[in-house]
Amino acid sequence: MSHLAPMEDRQAWPPLLPGQPGEKKARGRPVKQDEHEESTPPWVDESELRWHAPREAREGQEWQGKGKGRGRRRKGEGKWAQKGSPEEDGGEWEGSRAKGSGGKGGYSPTDLLGEWLDAQDNSVIVQPGPGRAGPLTARLARKGGREQVLSVRREPEMGLWACGNAVLDLPASSANVLVWAAYDGRRSVWRRKEAAEDAEPEDLLPWLLRVPAMPGIAKGAEQEPQAKGANGREGNPPRVRRQRNWSSISMDSDLAGVFVGSAEDRPEGSEGGGEVQKTQECGQQPPEAKVCEGQAAKVPAHFETHNSAADAARVAAILDARQVLGAASNFQEILSYILIDHDLLRQEGEDPMVPPIDSALWQRLPEAPRRNVLHRLAAHGSSVPGSYVAEFPAGNWGEIFVGRHQFPVAYVDIQALLKRYTLAEDNVASRASAMARVLALYRALENPVLPAKHRSSHQLCCFGPSSKGCDDIEYELFASPFNAQVSNGKFASRFPHAEEVFGSAGSYPDVLQTWPSTAVVGINPPFSDAYLEDVIGKRLEQIVSSFKKVHLFAPVRDAPWRPQLRRLAGAGFVQQFWDATASKASFLDQPVLHWQGNELAGA
Incomplete structure (x- = not known):
């Protein structure tokens, strides 16, 4: 549940979309955790009010029927139960339905209690709330992050269970899998912990x-031709x-x-x-x-x-x-x-x-x-x-x-x-x-x-249109038609067989043998294990000696090739790369060196 939309209002469902007209229902003073509202709680369905009525409200009531115990049967040493009532048929005493009889919501509170794992293997523990008739509490413990407490309650408008600002998707859920859906289509999947450990x-x-196919569309129906499109x-x-x-x-x-x-x-x-x-x-x-x-x-x-x-x-x-x-x-x-x-x-x-x-x-x-x-x-x-x-x-x-x-x-x-x-x-x-x-x-x-409309870190450009200190770059070794700052025929890319018609000169390392030795080359390799090991650990000296000048961008991390970074005398740190698709700078989440020169320091 950690990635659901911002919690706009836990007391109102569904949340109003931006610009959507509507007013919130008037509510009384806020209720503290150790007390309850006298009116129907927001998570209780009106049709099921008798299941959630507090026991204290009925204790001490006198029987108003005619005759002693007429129409009622005693259950053990408990109170009288009206004839034909769920209490008489084996239902729980008061406060909730029997397990598996979840009413409109499809699930009873006991079906939701327990330990769960979300799609990112974060632990979710659903426990009873502080109040006997109140909502449940879901404690989401992110790996390496803080714990978040969410409210799990039954919404009166739809009779469905809700958690935060998402509701339970009944058709997609089962006894061991809960699927919570937000209003914009995003979902969070919880798997019961004991079931997830042994699952295939x-x-x-x-x-x-x-x-499923859209209803009302007949197979084989004739379709009318249309005008030419983008293709x-x-x-x-x-x-x-x-x-x-x-x-x-x-x-x-x-x-x-x-x-x-x-x-x-x-x-x-x-x-x-x-x-x-x-x-x-x-x-x-x-x-x-x-x-x-x-x-x-x-x-x-x-x-x-x-x-x-x-x-x-x-x-x-x-x-x-x-x-x-x-x-x-x-x-x-x-x-x-x-x-x-x-x-x-x-x-x-x-x-x-x-x-x-x-x-x-x-x-x-x-x-x-x-x-x-x-x-x-x-x-x-x-x-x-x-x-x-x-x-x-x-x-x-x-x-x-x-x-x-x-x-x-x-x-x-x-x-x-x-x-x-x-x-x-x-x-x-x-x-x-x-x-x-x-x-x-x-x-x-x-x-x-x-x-x-944003690019991943491996598709960012090392310099933008107005970057200083890189304006002398004539060739780019790792680029694409989207982020290359040089002209056609002067950048190497990932898919040259498809990008040749868009100006790609080839791919690494083949272009190292074809580009002129008088070129000033910008080198911004993908920050992946194999590419960093090959570019910095194996070919760094060959690349630097092959061209007039090299602009190299490399992350600082613990790896076998890290000693090579000591040979980049005079290197400085950069804080941002250029996202050509978003047309703005993107700040880096790791230290990255920028070195320019034509000679490496001694090993």
């Missing part, structure tokens, strides 16, 4: 992969998509619905809920990849480096893996650096973007998320060639579809690609496809939990 590997957000092609409009935010408790600014599921047709009885990818017509596929209806099952995809459909399949597989990790930002960041280091460490014959199942890089993830991710990636490579494509929807440059995924695109990034495009601009369809391909590839490396 499973998707942390399984219901978001099973998106420059005529065709049918995209299927109506049931948008559902899977990113769980992402940052507050992520209101655009990053990575939403699509409601595609699925054959009856199919499992997994994934979108059934439809192959192209046989006449539209290359001869070596024709798969007609009625042929045998799927054939393995032919993963060529320069195949745009294969790139889209890789992106879809990685986004599937990110979907399993949910809102665990630390795991999402680890996955990003696994993908970055795989590009440098991969062996011949391995996929250029997705590490193999037996790669040692996966050991960086803890056991449970690692098994979930590998289970999701197990099917990678078995799709039909050409069945995936990254594209803009018709008439919309603000988002991209790839596989079952959809994500927003910043206007600044679109403009950057348009300015750097080197081919003829009259072929709109080709340009749109190339742009969607590059945007999708970089999206796969991004942490989806970050705020929208």
Whole structure:
């Protein structure tokens, strides 16, 4: 629950959205923890008032019926219970229903009590509140952080259980899993601790992969053609998509619905809920990849480096893996650096973007998320060639579809690609496809939990448009079409096969042999283990001696290559990098050195 939206008012649900008209209900004086309001508490449903009435209010009452005990039965040595009442049928004495009879909320207080773990393995302990008829108390203990106390109560407006400013999602919850949903679609998943310890590997957000079809849409209904869209092609409009935010408790600014599921047709009885990818017509596929209806099952995809459909399949597989990790930002960041280091460490014959199942890089993830991710990636490579494509929807440059995924695109990034495009601009369809391909590839490396229209630390630029001391840089060794400050043909990037049409000169370390020795080169490597070890630990002397001048940016951390930093005489610290997508400076959360020169100090 630590990442839910700010707690606007625990006494009112649902919280009012910004600018939404409405007034709060008038309430009396605040009630202290050791006393109760005389009126109905806000967490009690009016229809269930008799279950929550304090015992003291009924003690000492005289029986008003005719005759001795008429219509009542004594339960043991207790008070008289009216005939046919729940107390007579075995219900609890007073104060709450029997276990499992949660009324409108679906759960009784005893179902919520106990120890839970959220999606980030933080401990949540739900205990009875200070008052007998009051709300429950949830104590959230973050790892390495302070404890937070939340109120768990039943809201009278809907009869649902609420925690903070989120309500319990009954269809998605079970005896051992509680799903709390905020008004903007973000979710927090609690797993009962004893059940979580013995659980088998499973998707942390399984219901978001099973998106039901929109009601009222008939299969096979004729669709009217529409005008040309962003991809420059005529065709049918995209299927109506049931948008559902899977990113769980992402940052507050992520209101655009990053990575939403699509409601595609699925054959009856199919499992997994994934979108059934439809192959192209046989006449539209290359001869070596024709798969007609009625042929045998799927054939393995032919993963060529320069195949745009294969790139889209890789992106879809990685986004599937990110979907399993949910809102665990630390795991999402680890996955990003696994993908970055795989590009440098991969062996011949391995996929250029997705590490193999037996790669040692996966050991960086803890056991449970690692098994979930590998289970999701197990099917990678078995799709039909050409069945995936990254594209803009018709008439919309603000988002991209790839596989079952959809994500927003910043206007600044679109403009950057348009300015750097080197081919003829009259072929709109080709340009749109190339742009969607590059945007999708970089999206796969991004942490989806970050705020929208911001870049991760490994995609920041070492200097901005107005930075001083770096204006003599002529070449950039680690850049992209989005953040490069130099002209086309003078920056190296991560995906040169797709970025060549946007000015990429190649990739590290190949460009070290092609750039002139008179160049002034800016070097801002990804701060990942493999790249820092290779650039600073192995090639630093070679790089510095190859060019006229070098601007090097390197973090200060405990690593085998740290002694090399002593050779950077006269280096200074920088406090911020430039986020080209957000068009503003981003402050660093670790010490970073900036050194410029053409000669290293003695080892």
